[in-house]
Structures are given as C-alpha cells and as structure tokens.
Amino acid sequence: MGREIMRAIAASEPSLQLAGVWVRPDSPLLDRPMTEFAGPAASEVTASCDLSAVLAAADVAIDFSLPAAVPNILQEAVKARKALVCGVSGLDQDTLTLMQSAARTVPLFYDRNMSIGVALLRRMVEQSGQVLGEGFSATISDLHHAEKRDAPSGTALMLGETLAAARGQDFKSVMRYDSEQAAVARNSDDIVFDVRREGLHPGAHTVVLAGPDENLSFSHTVTDRRVFAVGALRAAKWLHERPPGLYSMQDLLQG
Known part of the structure; x- marks a missing residue:
C-alpha cells in the first residue's frame, strides 16, 4: 500500500506532499529517492529506516504495515x-488498548x-440491523486474493x-x-461467514439478510487497490489539526 499512497499523493492537489517514507532495514527501497512513485516533487525524499526522523518531517503519518x-x-x-x-487490520486487543491510550495524546x-x-x-x-432485528438470518461473503492471510478479513468482521x-x-x-469451509449449522439469528481466497482479487464483501418473505443484499467490490490509498489521504487531511482522540471512517462521514 505504501507505493499506492505515494502515487495517490503525486496525483493529488498540491496541499498534500510526501514528507518521508519508512521502510525495513532490509528493504530494497532503503535510501532510494521516491521520485519513481511520487513524482518530481519527491526528489529530495529518500526511504529511511529511521522512524523518528520520518515522523519528525511529517504533519500526519499513514501506516499500512503489519500488526507486529x-x-x-x-x-x-x-x-x-x-x-x-492506521489502516492495519488484524490487530490484537493489546494493540487496540495501546491505540486508545495513545489517542489521549x-x-x-x-x-x-x-x-x-x-x-x-x-x-x-447498521441501520438494517436496527430496523429488521433478529428475524433475518445474516450471511457475510468475503472474497480476497489468494495471498491474504487473515480470514475472515478485518472488513468482514467489522461488518x-x-x-x-x-x-x-x-x-x-x-x-x-468454519476455516475448512464445511457446511455450518446455523440458528436463525446467527451471522455466518462465507470466505474465499482466490486469484488476485482486491476485495469484495456482500451482506445478505434473509427473511421469511424477502431478502436484502448489500455489496461492495474493489476494482483497484488505489481506493484504499485515496481514502487514507482523505482521512489524513481530515485528521490534520484535530484534537487528540480516536477517530474512524464513521467520524469522517459525519464531517
């Protein structure tokens, strides 16, 4: 995602500028200029393994690394x-607790x-669940590329x-x-996950609420991973100069 974010910055309005890039010490990008991904405006930005120096140069940092x-x-x-x-999924409870603590500062x-x-x-x-209640059985379909590690995905679990x-x-x-994708015995009020990992698919989620007389279905399909970079930049602009606190896309939607 880092490269997608740099490309999205290069394609954005001048109010967004790449200030630094943090990489692992063994990364092939270490010490390389980022013009390949972020254009001429990033000619003085080189990838660094010094996180404190990268943060010092930035107003807002964006993290799509790994849970660890x-x-x-x-x-x-x-x-x-x-x-x-932070757009990293699969965080454990200890990390989420640490995040809540950090958000006080x-x-x-x-x-x-x-x-x-x-x-x-x-x-x-959320609105459908409030209105329909438990009278509708729920199935959440979760499709991603074959290399995705977590199943169900963070998005599917969030839904x-x-x-x-x-x-x-x-x-x-x-x-x-069922991680083996065997048939799952269900009660009418259960939430069943149907997970598939195949090909290079960037992500698709469908929520089906099935009632005795009607079905309701909501779907979202990613056609380009760039959408996550664009969303992260939108979040960064929104977050800049906000007071300490823990925010999410739901807060951004509310303005």
Whole structure:
C-alpha cells in the first residue's frame, strides 16, 4: 500500500506532499529517492529506516504495515506528537488498548478499511440491523486474493460486529465460520461467514439478510487497490489539526 499512497499523493492537489517514507532495514527501497512513485516533487525524499526522523518531517503519518509493527509506530507517534492514520487490520486487543491510550495524546484515525464505500456499507448494515432485528438470518461473503492471510478479513468482521451490535447481540456468540469451509449449522439469528481466497482479487464483501418473505443484499467490490490509498489521504487531511482522540471512517462521514 505504501507505493499506492505515494502515487495517490503525486496525483493529488498540491496541499498534500510526501514528507518521508519508512521502510525495513532490509528493504530494497532503503535510501532510494521516491521520485519513481511520487513524482518530481519527491526528489529530495529518500526511504529511511529511521522512524523518528520520518515522523519528525511529517504533519500526519499513514501506516499500512503489519500488526507486529503497529505498537512501535504508536509509541513513536506519541513521542513525536504526530497525528497517525492506521489502516492495519488484524490487530490484537493489546494493540487496540495501546491505540486508545495513545489517542489521549495525539489524534489517531483507525479503520480496518479505508474505502469510503465500505464506510457507507457499514452504515447501511447498521441501520438494517436496527430496523429488521433478529428475524433475518445474516450471511457475510468475503472474497480476497489468494495471498491474504487473515480470514475472515478485518472488513468482514467489522461488518459482522456492526450488525450484531445493531441487533443487540454478542458477536462472538452468533458468529459462525468454519476455516475448512464445511457446511455450518446455523440458528436463525446467527451471522455466518462465507470466505474465499482466490486469484488476485482486491476485495469484495456482500451482506445478505434473509427473511421469511424477502431478502436484502448489500455489496461492495474493489476494482483497484488505489481506493484504499485515496481514502487514507482523505482521512489524513481530515485528521490534520484535530484534537487528540480516536477517530474512524464513521467520524469522517459525519464531517
């Protein structure tokens, strides 16, 4: 995602500029100028493994790394007093707790999916759950590329959690998923996950609510991973100069 973000910055209006790029010490991009991805405006920006130096040069940092890297990034963002947009899914509870603590010092924007379309999908799922209640069985289909590690995806889990909360359910009690994709026995109020990992697909999610006399279906399909970079940049602009706190795409939708 880092390269997509740099390309999106290059294609954006002049108010957004690439200030720095943090990479692993063994990255082939280390010490290389970022003009290949971010254009001539980034001629003086080289990839660095010094996170504190990268943060010092930025107004807002964007993180699409891996779950294991997030705690250190949070700690460094707090030290530098820098706003942070985090789009890493699969975070454990300890990291989420650390994020809540960090948000008391700096503005943090966290969402498991940076697509504005998914944010709208989540809102529609929430409203449907509130109106329809438990009389409609729920299936969430989750399609991603074959190399995606987490299943169900963070987005699929977010949609399930949103639906369960809207219906007054405990998500862990009603979630049904078989990693072997065997047929799952279900009760009428369960939330069943249908997960597929195949090809190079960037992501598609469908929520089906099936009632005794009618079905309701919501779908979102990614056609280009650039959508996540564009959403992250939109979040960064929105977050800049906000007070400390933990924000999400739902806050951005509200303005």
